[in-house]
Amino acid sequence: MTEVKQLAQEAKTASQALGLSTTSEKNEALQAMAREVINREKDILAANDKDVAAGKQKGLSDYLLDRLRLSPERLQSMSKGLQALMELPDPLAVEPETWTRQDGLVIENRRVPLGVIAMVYEARPNVTVDAAGLCLKAGNAALLRGSSSAVHSNEALVGAMKAGLKARGLPETLVQLVNPENRDTVRELGQMRGLVDVIIPRGGAGLIQTVLEQSSVPVIETGIGNCHVYIEASAKKEMAISIAVDAKTDRPSVCNAAETILVDEQWATANGSALIEALLAEGVAIRGDENIQRLHDDVKQASEEDWATEYLAPVVALGTVPDTEAAIAHVRQFGTTHSEAIVTENEDKARAFQNQIDASSIYHNASTRFTDGAEFGFGAEIGISTQKLHARGPLGLGALTTNKYVISGHGHVKGGTAQ
Amino acid sequence: MTEVKQLAQEAKTASQALGLSTTSEKNEALQAMAREVINREKDILAANDKDVAAGKQKGLSDYLLDRLRLSPERLQSMSKGLQALMELPDPLAVEPETWTRQDGLVIENRRVPLGVIAMVYEARPNVTVDAAGLCLKAGNAALLRGSSSAVHSNEALVGAMKAGLKARGLPETLVQLVNPENRDTVRELGQMRGLVDVIIPRGGAGLIQTVLEQSSVPVIETGIGNCHVYIEASAKKEMAISIAVDAKTDRPSVCNAAETILVDEQWATANGSALIEALLAEGVAIRGDENIQRLHDDVKQASEEDWATEYLAPVVALGTVPDTEAAIAHVRQFGTTHSEAIVTENEDKARAFQNQIDASSIYHNASTRFTDGAEFGFGAEIGISTQKLHARGPLGLGALTTNKYVISGHGHVKGGTAQ
Incomplete structure (x- = not known):
């Protein structure tokens, strides 16, 4: 089993456990994650310094360096973003549509998490925290494949979030960082149909095209706006x-x-x-x-x-x-x-x-x-979908869920033969 | 431009026109299509005889020949299927969710058609009529890529449906048959992101896998059931x-x-x-x-x-x-x-x-x-989704639509600078 497959398998197992968690258990984990991001400020900023120094050496533009750079204020803002998710309604806690057939078979259409969500994105460490928090609130595990330019920052941030999850008794494997050094991991993620439920690329047109071309896992295309x-x-x-x-x-x-x-x-x-x-x-x-x-x-x-x-x-x-x-x-x-x-x-x-x-x-x-999740009143967004399948426009927490039919009978069979 | 691309472009243009049609215009077209399938019974059965004869020569199993074979009764059933769609509620005619921001900006989340739906399926001519009817009722154009074993039957059936569309003043290009002789057309359809909005494969595991591997267009996986x-x-x-x-x-x-x-x-x-x-x-x-x-x-x-x-x-x-x-x-x-x-x-x-x-x-x-659209009360189904993106389980007419946000202001700007 490759390293990425191992991470995905662990994420899937963790997501199965999380699917049964209550809203307050998830909110407490978000709280703990928010706290750890602040507790570890010194370590996270030191890790970020490494990335920024390496970025300068590689000749990244000022614009890209600014997106990459963290500060106490930016960590505060990430931490507050996690706390803000606590206030949002749990997208799974909606009354399921339920109907009863004439023969008494009861059909319930329930909201459930998507499962394992892979994010592929560029050198913006804030996406690491945003995405993990949104996925968690909707009951999902997150596989985070950021940029190699932000690898130290992302490791430190994911470490903080894992510590928060652990403190609340949830599996640390709900938030998994995929090694960004290996370019092939994007293709690998895209081929894990059945293990990864959706891939959301966030970034430029080139990144999105690469993910689309390499994936049999369903993709939500986000963000190209002419x-x-x-x-x-x-x-x-x-x-x-x-x-x-x-x-x-x-x-x-x-x-x-x-x-x-x-x-x-x-x-x-x-x-x-x-x-x-x-x-x-x-x-x-x-x-x-x-x-x-x-x-x-x-x-x-x-x-x-x-x-x-x-x-x-x-x-x-x-x-x-x-x-x-x-x-x-x-x-x-x-x-x-x-x-x-x-x-x-x-x-x-x-x-x-x-x-x-x-x-x-x-x-x-x-x-x-x-066109923005916050402006539309969704509280947060994981991206803006420009495709028609699943959902279009700003994607709030609801877009990170799917449905499942739960059917209850008392011996119902379809053929005329039995019982 | 390849032949398939031409067909897809025509379908897209036709779908843009259909998106503005009323429910009764669509229902009248379904009625006319249903009538033409019966009017052309003789021609359709003659075309089907050719396919069945060729199938026997190729050594198709009795099971496959039975799925391929049409009869006056089966045509009646197809025609009635189209008429039954008239009775179903229009999935676009739902009251949109609408909300107003404190600053007076009105946001409406409206149901709209997916656009162009490509079906890739095997030698079952009934899928040709079912799929075209369902797509039309939900406001979409259908690109039908059936099996070469059913090519004559499909041509005759699509001919009948085009005649029905024409009789009601709708573009014949709403229902397009893709040449099944060329295996590469499946891959071609899968690469037409922006032109084809979704591909739905219906058939065995091999067919579905091929479509998944070859498509950057979003796919709805249907029907593999262990x-x-x-x-x-x-x-x-x-x-x-x-x-x-x-x-x-x-x-x-x-x-x-x-x-x-x-x-x-x-x-x-x-x-x-x-x-x-x-x-x-x-x-x-x-x-x-x-x-x-x-x-x-x-x-x-x-x-x-x-x-x-x-x-x-x-x-x-x-x-x-x-x-x-x-x-x-x-x-x-x-x-x-x-x-x-x-x-x-x-x-x-x-x-x-x-x-x-x-x-x-x-x-x-x-x-x-x-697990079936009719049993669940959806009236009809285009397949049973086993993936989590978009929708799971039996897919009724609602699954052939998407959303669009329509926002109305009176000079609203985001920045503090203007007006």
Whole structure:
């Protein structure tokens, strides 16, 4: 048995035990895990220093180093995240739908944990704690396959969480760290159908594609967002500019940030310059089509590729469309079914856009930036699904569960022969 | 563009149009499809004759030929199946969950179709009509990849359904037949992420494994059932025998039939011979462990492989266990998370079995044969899922839908800067 298979087998056994735990047992474990993350602050920060030093030597960008770096404040925030999960309702503690057939057979559709959840992610140590906590609260074991750049930080964090689990009498094997040095472990995890119940990749398009290609285990695709804001002819000038600027600039590096702004041709003639000035004032580089280029000297020409690009940076593609049909067609062609917005005072156009676009979250007169578990009121999220199977949009605790039918009879048989 | 990609693209475009259709438009199309299947009886039966003749020449077994063969009665039954779908509630016509944030942003979680559903199946022409009808009722387009053994029958049936769609003004491309002569089309379908929303394989373990290995498109695994009936010490003799015989013999070739019967050691000593006699009387061949072999001369020795085998035939593995824990451990080791049953008068043992076993459907004092969409009251089913992602157990129309968030604001932005 390989090392990863061993870890998965242990996680499965642990998940079977956890499936029978009560809500308060799970909450007490979260509390203990939160405490250990703080108790071990010194060790965790020392481990993180090693990762940051190695990252500098490898020439990681400042942006990546910032994501990797831990601090007492960031540990506090992780610890509070675990405690916040205690307050959320237990997704398994929902009244099952139950019905009785005419012959007296009782069928109950019960919520149960998924079982073993594998997370494959990049050099963000906070995902280690977030994911483990969410999985635990929903009754699952977590197999964590982070980045080799964060290996020392992750070992220290997982060690703290294991100590918390142990302190509350739960199996430490509920949270398992998979060796990130071996690239083949991602493929291995993907082949463990029956042992691993789902793989959730969190990271860039390359990571997600690799997981999709290598897995027969079901995958939940998360997070690629080539999001659009479409400003329709009747849109109010101030509202449209405000939403477009917010969607692009509030936090350009995240998946729900806008990458393309589509503007009605007439609206562009009247208000396009103001929109461009507002974006430039926030430091956004603009790639525009001909109509947009005509409006301002600082607009570079957009290539076909720009419409398909998720910049995750202060760059935007700005295009014009003759009508809502053209906007819908553009979004259908280039969108990644994440988050799309229309700004309009025309209810019919809003309805057409929201009905005809196929995406996880479709906004009318609001910024795409709200696609988020906390914003939607789910309290926490394990990612934002852009696929249709299982669940779409921000995934809360409920998405980490499945169903099972529990049927009770008194000797019921299907054929006519017996009893 | 390959032929399959072309078909998928057309199906996607058609599904976008269908997503906006009303329930009655869809029902009228089902009605017209049902009518055309009957109108074209002569042509369909002639096409089927070709397939059956070719099948005989290829040496298909009588069993497979029977599954392949159509008759006026079977066409009537298919046509009635389409009409029955008209009576079922539209899975998209459910009141969406809607909530309003304190800042006035309204979030609606709406049911929407999956989009394009690919079915990969074997030489059963009835799946062609069933699947197309179910997909349509839930607002989806169907890509049907049947067996080359049924190609003429499937062409004739799809032709009839396309005529029905056309008669009601819906795109014929909602039902697309994929050329089964080219084996590579299964792999091709599996790589069309973004175009095909889900692949549902229906057939033997080999087919399902092939689809799983070749697909980055999400797959719903259906139907492999190594199902168990566990007779606990306190089980009533007559009830236990009746359930075990029904689960094994009511229809041995289907996935919810029992393949292994586990018997409490003490119960076996008292009643094992009667159970064996009852199974033998129904023509079941028995492979038993030592305890069982001791009870009857006609019991052959079970090998380790027998515990893992889905016979789909009148053969059963019969083993003894000392207690419920051992039964649970056995089912965990060899079960395929399809359907499992315990027969007992002890409520605690029943609860332990139902809580601790992870399967789509877990029975107390009832036969495993009830795992079925019609029996569960869903009206119809597209398969029985044995995976945890998306849905488990019999998949009704609801499982052919997903969700989408529709959010309405009045200029809502996330950052503090704007408006």
